[in-house]
Amino acid sequence: MRDKELLSVVERFSRLLLLKEVGVNGLSKLRKAKVVIVGCGATGSHIAELLVRSGVRNLRLIDGDYVDEKNLYRTTLFTEEDAAKALPKAVACANRLRLIDHSVMAEPVVDRLTSSNVEELLKGFDIIVDGTDNFLTRFLINDYSVKHGIPWVMSGVEQWYGNVWLIHPVGSNPCLRCVFPKLPETVGNACNILGVLPTAVTMAATISATLVIKHVLGLGGEEGLERTLYTFDLKRSDFYKVRVTKNPSCEVCVHKKFRYLSNDFSHEVAQPICGTRAVEITPPQKIRLNLKALANKIKVGRVLAVSEYSVKVKVTPEISVVVFSNGRAIVDGITDVAKALTIYEAVTGIKLRDS
Ligand SMILES: [Zn+2]
Structure with a gap:
C-alpha cells in the first residue's frame, strides 16, 4: 500500500483503530x-x-x-x-x-x-x-x-x-x-x-x-x-x-x-414468491437479453424504467413485470402462475411453453 493510501486508511478508521481488540492487525484482517x-x-x-x-x-x-x-x-x-x-x-x-x-x-x-x-x-x-x-x-x-x-x-x-x-x-x-x-x-x-x-x-x-x-x-x-x-x-x-x-x-x-x-427444491419455471403477490419466472435455458432493445419493442404495457440490469413494464394498473438481463422476471400483483407466464411471454416475446 502506498504511503498516501495508508495514511488515508489510518485517518478514516482512527476511532476503530483505538479499540484494543481491533488495532492495525484487526483492521488489516477486516480489509482482507x-x-x-x-x-x-x-x-x-x-x-x-x-x-x-x-x-x-x-x-x-x-x-x-x-x-x-x-x-x-x-x-x-x-x-x-x-x-x-x-x-x-x-x-x-x-x-x-x-x-x-x-x-x-x-x-x-x-x-x-x-x-x-x-x-x-x-x-x-x-x-x-x-x-x-x-x-x-x-x-x-x-x-x-x-x-x-x-x-x-x-x-x-x-x-x-x-x-x-x-x-x-x-x-x-x-x-x-x-x-x-x-x-x-x-x-x-x-x-x-x-x-x-x-x-x-x-x-x-x-x-x-x-x-x-x-x-x-x-x-x-x-x-x-x-x-x-x-x-x-x-x-x-x-x-x-x-x-x-x-x-x-x-x-x-x-x-x-x-x-x-x-436437489433443487425451488427451481420451477414459474413459482409464486412466498409472502408476496408476485410470481418469479426463471427460464430453463440460458438467456442474455439486450434490455434496451427489448424495451424499444415492447408492445404490451408501458415501460416505466430501463437500465442495463432490468426493465420494468406496467402491464395493467395492478400488474407490473421486471425483466432482468438473464431472462428472469418477477411478475408483481398476481399469484396465478399460468397468467404470470402468459404476461411474461407477451412482454418478452420469449416462449416458455409449447403452444
Ligand atoms: Zn448439525
Whole structure:
C-alpha cells in the first residue's frame, strides 16, 4: 500500500483503530476478509453497509429481486430513485457501498442462490451472511457451510422479533439442522405475510455484522460464540442468549447428507414468491437479453424504467413485470402462475411453453 493510501486508511478508521481488540492487525484482517452476502434486502443490505463502514471491502452480493417502493420503509441503504429505476437490489447495494468507500470491491450477482449455482457463487469466501427471508435458502447455505467448513451468520426477523446465530459447524459446534432438522411448517404452504418493524431489521443486522466482525478478528471463541443463538423481542424489550448444542444424529453435520445441495427444491419455471403477490419466472435455458432493445419493442404495457440490469413494464394498473438481463422476471400483483407466464411471454416475446 502506498504511503498516501495508508495514511488515508489510518485517518478514516482512527476511532476503530483505538479499540484494543481491533488495532492495525484487526483492521488489516477486516480489509482482507472476503464476505458473501446472500439476500440484499432490508437485513442483508444493512449488514453490508455496517461491514463496509467497519473496514470490510471484499464483498459479493447475491440477490435476484429489485428495489420496490414497498421495501423503503425498512431499508436503510436504498432510495426512491433506486425504486423508480427498478434497480436489482444487488446492484443498488453495490452502488451505495462504493459511495461509502470508493475502494470497496463489491460484486453484485443478480440471481437467486440455488443448488445449481451455490458451489460457484459461495466458493472462495471466508464467511457467508444470510440476508434471506426463507428456510429453503438457509438449508442450502447450511449444507454448503458444513460440507466446506465455512462459517455463516443466520439472521431471521419478523414482526418485533429476531434470531441471529454465527454457525461454524466444525468440531463439536452445531449446525442449523441440529436445531431445525426439518423445514418449519410455514415454508411452502402457509406463506403468511407478516409485518416487520424496521428497527427489528436493523437490530438483527447490527448483531449479524458484529458477529462477522468478531469472527474475522478471532474474538469470542472462548465464550462459545458459535454455540449461542441471540434472540430478541423488541415489543417486550427482551434480549436472550440461547445455548445451542450439536444433535448427535444430525443428518447434515454428523451424517454428511447434503440433500439441499444435490436437489433443487425451488427451481420451477414459474413459482409464486412466498409472502408476496408476485410470481418469479426463471427460464430453463440460458438467456442474455439486450434490455434496451427489448424495451424499444415492447408492445404490451408501458415501460416505466430501463437500465442495463432490468426493465420494468406496467402491464395493467395492478400488474407490473421486471425483466432482468438473464431472462428472469418477477411478475408483481398476481399469484396465478399460468397468467404470470402468459404476461411474461407477451412482454418478452420469449416462449416458455409449447403452444
Ligand atoms: Zn448439525
